[in-house]
Amino acid sequence: MIHSLKTVVNPRVNKDSKARIAELFGDEEIGKAVRFHRSFPQYEPTPLVSLSQLAQRLGIKGVYVKDESFRFGLGSFKVLGGSYAIGRLIAERAAVDSGSMTFEELKSDAAREKAGEMVFATATDGNHGRGVAWTASQLGHRSVVYMPKGSSLTRLQHIRDAGAEASITDWNYDDSVRIAASEAEKYGWEVIQDTSWEGYVEVPLHIMQGYATMAQEALSQLQESEAAGPTHVFVQAGVGALAGAVVGYLNAEMEKSPTVVIVEPNKADCLYRTCKADDGQLHRVEGDMDTIMAGLACGEPNPLGWEVLREYADVFASVPDGVAALGMRVLGNPLQGDPRVISGESGAVTAGLLSMVMEDENYARIREEIGLNADSVVLLFNTEGDTDPYMYRKVVWDGYGKVPKSDGRGEQQG
Ligand SMILES: Cc1ncc(COP(=O)(O)O)c(C=O)c1O
Structure with missing residues (x-):
């Protein structure tokens, strides 16, 4: 099977009515989760890192990475x-x-x-x-x-x-x-x-509300740093609970909705398929889903996550493993002046995608779809550190995970 970098623009975007997301993911509800997390002895907000040199190289105004590799000493936001x-x-x-x-x-x-x-x-x-x-x-x-x-x-x-x-x-x-x-x-x-099904919704909703602590911290850190935006948010997805929570919170709390890009591995791109089919059904991926992005290897969308993404996500991307590998290398080997971010396979894929579409002219079409330009301030989430240190070194030291070559039409095969 040929794997490629594919995107689909969401035909159902509708960011006008915020009542439902405000009720589930607005500050009033999320404040409860934030207060609970703050009461843990290990609690500290994770860093929001500015990669200004990378932004300059990519021709955009800012790149910010919320670095969850520091969360509670456990290596991920989860x-x-x-x-x-x-x-x-x-x-x-x-x-x-x-x-x-x-x-x-x-x-x-x-x-x-x-x-x-x-x-x-x-x-x-x-x-x-x-x-x-x-x-x-x-x-x-x-x-x-x-x-x-x-x-x-x-x-x-x-x-x-x-x-x-x-x-x-x-x-x-x-x-x-x-x-x-x-x-x-x-x-x-x-x-x-961390996903819901018929008759099982309350726990997964609380899990999503818990994830929103990360978005709440990121937004207040951005506001404190007086950075503009974000104009764009890239979020990786397995079942889409994380993405639904982040996108729900940011849309509930930001005056101007950011452009949202959801990123999944080719081998487990259930949200991409659901958006592409546009038939009112959730589409699943079956089988082993053997991708290096282990955290994103989920074949069935979370219904509540989809409910948010269906209206607030602008573009869905399905990408090969090489995009995650590129992201790990870009974040782990920063340009002079930028801090280093240690990012695992599922954490780095959004940085890989951003770098690829900005650096390769063959992706001009995708860049336009997403509306990335010199005024863009992009927020990314490094959702995990090197939680599998063997794979981390295989990718970053040994060069595992080739960046797929573009075929010149803005779609890649590899
Ligand atoms: C590191 C990491 N990033 C992202 C995700 C995706 O979260 P979700 O399955 O809610 O889409 C996971 C899920 O396990 C993960 O472990």
Whole structure:
């Protein structure tokens, strides 16, 4: 199969009515998640890095990277979602007010006594499970984590080190999710899954609201730095929960909506396919989805994420692995004067795409679709650090992951 860099412009964009996203992702609701995260002893806002030399080279006004490799010492943004959802469930059982709940309160003997010992189950390709395992053990509870076949052994070890009973299954990501849910039902565990399905919406909504802490920090850091914009936001997607949360928050809180680009691997481009088909159905990708972007190897869109993206995302891109590899090298080897950002496969793909479309004249069409020019201020999210150090070195040191060559028509084959 030929893999290529493909984009589709969303024909359904409609950014006029903000009532629904303001209700779910506006400051009032997201403030609860932000307050909860701030109550963790490990809490610190992650850095918002300005890559001004890179921006100059690419011919745009600014490039900002929210660097989640620093989040709670766990290497990715994911813990924001799992921790908030777990917090809400414990609060409910322990009769603690979820609008003001704190880490200390949920960890207290009183809360533990009321809630009893809880077990949180999930499926993960690494980062989400690590966040769930860490939060459960920080708050004195248990966790059971299922990983898809082919998962990185280092990531499995990280999850075990964080306190979970974790194993690698024989199934792909979406089937591992089904196993986690059925085992949880059998044993009476709570499912903490970062995607929703019929009858399972509250936990995934809280997970998305937890992710929005990252967007809230980024926007206030941009405002503090008096930087303009952002005019553009690039967000990577697996099931699209992260993207839905970020795009929901920014649209709810920014006066002028930014142009949004959603980026997925070719091998797991379920949102791209859903946008392209434009038939009112969610489109899935099946099979192994063997991409180096393990965090984005999800074949079934999150319905709530899609609900936001359907109206607020402007362009969907489906890209080969080489784009992520390029992003890892660009961020890890900065131009003189720019800080270094250590970014893993799923974290770097947006930086790779931005660099490619700005540097290669054959992508002028995509550049125009996205509306990138000298006035553009682009916000990116480095959603993970080198969470698989072996793969990181394979890409950044050994040069694994060729940048696909353009065929001259603004579409690439590689
Ligand atoms: C590092 C990283 N980035 C991005 C994502 C994508 O998040 P979502 O599945 O909500 O689209 C994930 C998901 O696991 C991830 O681990």
